Amino acid sequence: MAKRKPKNKQELPSKSEVKKKRVKKVAKKRVSRVEKTRNHQTMTEAAFFNWIKNSLRSRSRFWKPISACKQNAKRPYKGVNKRQKFEYQCNLCKNWFSDKETAVDHIIPVGSLKSFNDLSGVVERLFCEIEGLQVLCSNCHTEKTKQDLINIRQ
């Protein structure tokens, strides 16, 4: 295991410097400054809920329906690239792509997490079973994400 790099004390600004900077910022942006209400006054509401959502997302790496969905779309690759062993079918355009060119998509978008009221829905959609998932190529995924955003705004 790699040892953590020790913090270089000289690189850190002194306490008075930090204070000065903070005072300057407050004076400049007093009106638009968002109050840090979470995590011992270090996080805004938005930062807090983003942090929660990212934590959940990182757990979905171990969610088996996601890897199973990808496995189901897989076949041996027989093209010219000798390093590529498998290819995956996009559920929308039905073409075949490499591992890197594809991603598992939530058919019903997970949606944004802005308050505790959104939490149960986000968890339910993020950790859905295999029927709620599909493999998409980068192009189709980009298009779908765009469309999802339009649908949310309507």
Ligand SMILES: [Zn+2]
């Ligand atoms: Zn596609």
